Amino acid sequence: MKISVIGCGYLGAVHAASMAELGHEVIGIDVDQRKIEALAAGRAPFFEPGLPEILLSASASGRLTFSTEMASAADAQVHFIAVGTPQRVGSYSADMTYVDAALESLLPFLKDGDLVVGKSTVPVGTAARLAERVQEVAPGANLAWNPEFxxxxxxxxxxxxxxxxxxxxxxxxxxxxxxxxxxxxxxxKALSEETPLVVTDYATAELVKVSANAFLATKISFINAIAEIAEVTGANVTELADAIGFDARIGRRFLNAGVGFGGGCLPKDIRAFGARAEELGRGESLAFLKEVDAINLRRRQRVVDLVLELLDGQAFEKRVAVLGLAFKPDSDDIRDSPALDVAVQLNGLGAIVSATDPEAIPNAHAKHPQLHFVDDVADAVKDAEVVVLLTEWKEYRSLVPADIEGLVAGRRIIDGRNVLDSTSWRAAGWEYRAMGRP
Incomplete structure (x- = not known):
């Protein structure tokens, strides 16, 4: 099919390249000239495993092209809207500026039989509102909502x-x-592989996405709340999670205590969901999401507090190594990253922070140039009095004491993701601290 994808950020670029890889003829459209030039040259503007390969193969096949002109979408039959819905400045609500602008720019080029497909995460009620606008201008076209996961x-x-x-x-x-x-x-292709399909109304489709994110955020904050109790009782939250995770009604996935969640979705989506509930007169229904958010933010402060404990209450001019800046491994995304937030807080307390990450240093430097960034673990831990693991990249999860023993000034490590073998670190003479583990 002939498809346009409007918005070539993280969601749109992946969707456009993937649709072309599946055999469709795709035009990706974005107002950012530099982004479009990079994508057209087969260069991913962000780190995502597998994306460079399909960008190159789809572009080479001629099925994938990019443009800054909305008129380029005129020949397409399906138009995916994949623009961002950031948190509105001064509010928890989602900013719909980009979604509305994308649709308005597309409307003059819609034809009878075209389908506009929303993929952006939006407040419930948005699809019905946009569908009315489509019918006003292009009554022969339709709108559907197809949330991304x-x-x-x-x-x-x-x-x-x-x-x-x-x-x-x-x-x-x-x-x-x-x-x-x-x-x-x-x-x-997905349907031929018996992928489950739910066909529903606009409101349900919109709520599916935000409800999924709210549930995942709640599950993560739940185990982090239990970690707070474990820390004052001597319990081990990891073993506790293993035990309750055997219950099929609960499950073990996402029951990992640590420094908390971040990224461009969960934090802003749960805030926007709560704000939308307030607008609908049902704020009490999602009031618990405020506590989910608060628990999540407290875990960042807990890491800072642990660093201060290990440094006898004084971080000024103490060397601290920070391993990880992205909000999760296999990504260079630093949006609302707990790791980067902790690094910035420690720097603000006067610590001499050496921060590293396999992919996120350029993005982190652009946002926080006051931090000192180094290329690898060895440089980060050199003369460090405390080592803090904050993003669970494979190379950090596999660290053993012998890897950094002769480089540090002090044998103190904080496992902000509960991924290291505490027994081996303590046996090697390290003071090991973690999140909700004794």
Whole structure:
């Protein structure tokens, strides 16, 4: 099919390249000239495993092109809107400026039979509002909502072989049937592999995405709240999580205590969800998300407090190594990153911070040039009095005391992700501290 993808940030670039890899003819559109030039040259503007390879192969095949002109979408039959919905300045609400602008720019080029497909994470009620606008200007076109469920680090796989598909379609039967038929063709490969499909209304499709993120955030903050209790009782939150995780009703995934979640989705999505509930007069229904957010932010402060404990209450001019800056491994995304936040706080306390990350240093430097960045673990830990592991990259998870023993000034390590073998570190004479573990 001929597809346009409007917005070529993280979501849009992955979606465009993946759709082309599946055999569709795709035009990616974005107002950022430099981003478009990079993508057209086969260069991913951010780190995502597998994306450079499909960018190159899809571009070489001629199925994937990029443009800054919305008119380039005129020949497409399916138009995916994949622009950002950041947190509005001075508010927890989502900023819909980019979604609305994308649709308004697209409207003059819509034809009878076209389908506009929202992929951005939006407040419930947005799809119905946009569908009305489509019908006003292009009554022969339809709108559907098809939320994304990408995991950074696995986004290409999650797009080409998703674990489920959700279509939010019009309440009008003919429009709904037409939209479903088009989306079934777009996702024919996934459907042929018996990927679960939910066809529902606009509001449900919008709520599926934010509800999933709210549940995951709640699960992470729940185990971190238990970690707070474990820290004052001597319990081991990791063993506790193993034990309750055997209950099929609970499950072990995302029950990992640590420095908390970050990124461009969970934090801003749960805040926007709560704000939307307030607008709907049901703020009490999601009031618990404020505590989920508060627990998450407290874990960052807990790491700073642990550093101060190990340094006898004084961080000024003490050398601290920070391992990890991205909010999660296999990504260079520093948006609302707990790791970067901790590094900035320690620097603000006067510590001499040496921070490293396999991929996120350029982004971190652009945002916080006051930090001292180094290329690898050896440089980071040189003469450090405390080592702090904050992003669970494979090379950090596999660290053993012998790797850094002769480089540090003090044998003190904080495992902010609970991924190291505490027994081996303590046996080697290190003072080992973790999150919710004795």
């Amino acid at each position: 990408l995991r950074e680090g696995f986004a290409v796989k999650d797009t080409i072989s998703p674990d489920r598909l959700v279509y939010g379609v019009s309440p009008e039967p003919e429009a709904a049937a037409a939209s479903k038929a088009i989306l079934d063709e777009v996702y024919s």
